[in-house]
Amino acid sequence: DQQVKQNSPSLSVQEGRISILNCDYTNSMFDYFLWYKKYPAEGPTFLISISSIKDKNEDGRFTVFLNKSAKHLSLHIVPSQPGDSAVYFCAARPLTQGGSEKLVFGKGMKLTVNP
Amino acid sequence: DGGITQSPKYLFRKEGQNVTLSCEQNLNHDAMYWYRQDPGQGLRLIYYSQIVNDFQKGDIAEGYSVSREKKESFPLTVTSAQKNPTAFYLCASSHRGNYEQYFGPGTRLTVT
Numbered sequence: 052d053q054q055v056k057q058n059s060p061s062l063s064v065q066e067g068r069i070s071i072l073n074c075d076y077t078n079s080m081f082d083y084f085l086w087y088k089k090y091p092a093e094g095p096t097f098l099i100s101i102s103s104i105k106d107k108n109e110d111g112r113f114t115v116f117l118n119k120s121a122k123h124l125s126l127h128i129v130p131s132q133p134g135d136s137a138v139y140f141c142a143a144r145p146l147t148q149g150g151s152e153k154l155v156f157g158k159g160m161k162l163t164v165n166p
Numbered sequence: 167d168g169g170i171t172q173s174p175k176y177l178f179r180k181e182g183q184n185v186t187l188s189c190e191q192n193l194n195h196d197a198m199y200w201y202r203q204d205p206g207q208g209l210r211l212i213y214y215s216q217i218v219n220d221f222q223k224g225d226i227a228e229g230y231s232v233s234r235e236k237k238e239s240f241p242l243t244v245t246s247a248q249k250n251p252t253a254f255y256l257c258a259s260s261h262r263g264n265y266e267q268y269f270g271p272g273t274r275l276t277v278t
Binding site for chain 2 (some may be wrong): 057060085087092093094095096097100123134140142144152153154156158159
């Protein structure tokens with residue numbers, strides 16, 4: 052039973068255009084959502100996060116939107132650059148007693164930005 | 167230069183052998199994690215440890231074992247009981263109470 056879902060396995064966009072990566076979740080007890088970027092044969096790197104009490108967080112070209120009623124979040128990259136080509140993972144932290152820092156990851160989405 | 171190191175980057179073993187993957191961090195993080203990545207599967211949590219001498223099973227702990235004798239180190243042993251050990255293994259760490267996890271470069275294990 053997958054709690055964090057990235058239903059589209061891949062996305063291809065032109066350089067300079069917007070990339071929109073989507074993520075859906077089923078557990079209402081997540082308190083933080085994160086996006087990680089991963090290049091082949093490397094570990095994921097943290098990109099941006101959002102608290103469940105917010106609906107938007109922006110950092111440079113990256114903006115994450117959270118729609119709690121729809122249990123949906125999205126990552127917008129504007130403008131997209133060829134260096135953004137990577138696999139992007141959506142992750143969520145369950146709100147549990149004891150303050151566990153466990154994260155639940157989606158399956159990832161491969162973004163390709165064409166020059 | 168702080169970070170997480172995993173060694174080796176590539177590891178080959180024969181079926182039936184136990185193998186230990188190394189993970190060291192100098193970020194002074196309390197919590198450490200092991201994940202496994204398979205194609206199309208995303209990251210799945212194997213074990214995690216929030217403090218020294220304590221660890222908990224993740225979602226796919228069967229066939230694996232860990233130890234946490236030092237804050238800096240969290241080695242993972244892939245035992246012969248693990249039915250499909252060939253995968254990319256990632257170690258991560260975080261401060262307690264902080265959701266952001268920092269990842270190492272990973273170890274690709276191939277068992278034949």
